[in-house]
Amino acid sequence: xxxxxxxxxxxxxxxxxxxxxxxxxxxxxxxxxxxxxxxxxxxxxxxxxxxxxxxxxxxxxxxxxxxxxxxxxxxxxxxxxxxxxxxxxxxxxxxxxxxxxxxxxxxxx
Amino acid sequence: xxxxxxxxxxxxxxxxxxxxxxxxxxxxxxxxxxxxxxxxxxxxxxxxxxxxxxxxxxxxxxxxxxxxxxxxxxxxxxxxxxxxxxxxxxxxxxxxxxxxxxxxxxxxxxxxxxxxxxxx
Numbered sequence: 001x002x003x004x005x006x007x008x009x010x011x012x013x014x015x016x017x018x019x020x021x022x023x024x025x026x027x028x029x030x031x032x033x034x035x036x037x038x039x040x041x042x043x044x045x046x047x048x049x050x051x052x053x054x055x056x057x058x059x060x061x062x063x064x065x066x067x068x069x070x071x072x073x074x075x076x077x078x079x080x081x082x083x084x085x086x087x088x089x090x091x092x093x094x095x096x097x098x099x100x101x102x103x104x105x106x107x108x109x
Numbered sequence: 110x111x112x113x114x115x116x117x118x119x120x121x122x123x124x125x126x127x128x129x130x131x132x133x134x135x136x137x138x139x140x141x142x143x144x145x146x147x148x149x150x151x152x153x154x155x156x157x158x159x160x161x162x163x164x165x166x167x168x169x170x171x172x173x174x175x176x177x178x179x180x181x182x183x184x185x186x187x188x189x190x191x192x193x194x195x196x197x198x199x200x201x202x203x204x205x206x207x208x209x210x211x212x213x214x215x216x217x218x219x220x221x222x223x224x225x226x227x228x229x
Contacts, residue, residue: 044156087156
């Protein structure tokens with residue numbers, strides 16, 4: 001099983017600041033690395049797939065990067081609606097098993 | 110636009126079987142292009158993948174749950190279902206169904222989620 005470790009657990013920032021979220025895998029991940037935003041009472045929302053492709057309708061301030069075992073989600077200038085929990089997720093090739101990271105909470109400072 | 114909706118009991122007794130259904134609209138569960146997936150989130154914890162079904166019958170499960178889980182599909186109703194046997198309080202969670210393309214992967218859309226509480 002591929003374990004995904006996200007850091008930091010909590011990020012305290014102000015609107016307008018930039019957020020950098022890390023996701024580290026216990027072994028090499030294919031490009032099938034995705035990022036989700038999750039707000040209380042809502043379903044998670046796909047932000048990034050294939051490590052760096054933005055999902056439909058996702059603002060350009062969200063960007064993904066990385067390869068191998070180290071991946072990053074960057075939010076270039078935080079909007080009030082961006083304060084949420086963010087999860088990374090991978091799916092191995094075969095058998096196709098899925099794991100999620102533990103999440104990073106981006107909170108208002 | 111594809112939409113998913115979970116349904117089922119919100120309360121299950123310990124040792125019994127949790128049964129949930131996901132109804133798909135705007136798309137077909139028959140499509141071999143997607144893994145039809147169940148995911149859960151226990152209170153205060155992160156997301157946990159339960160498993161999926163695709164090609165109208167092939168399944169794959171989280172090894173930690175595999176002995177208790179069955180996912181099935183009803184193509185006539187365009188639904189897929191989850192059964193989790195011998196539940197305990199640790200199975201209390203919000204349960205989501207979601208669609209995952211075989212390529213490129215990424216869960217979208219998701220159902221709204223359903224809270225299932227295991228309690229006597």
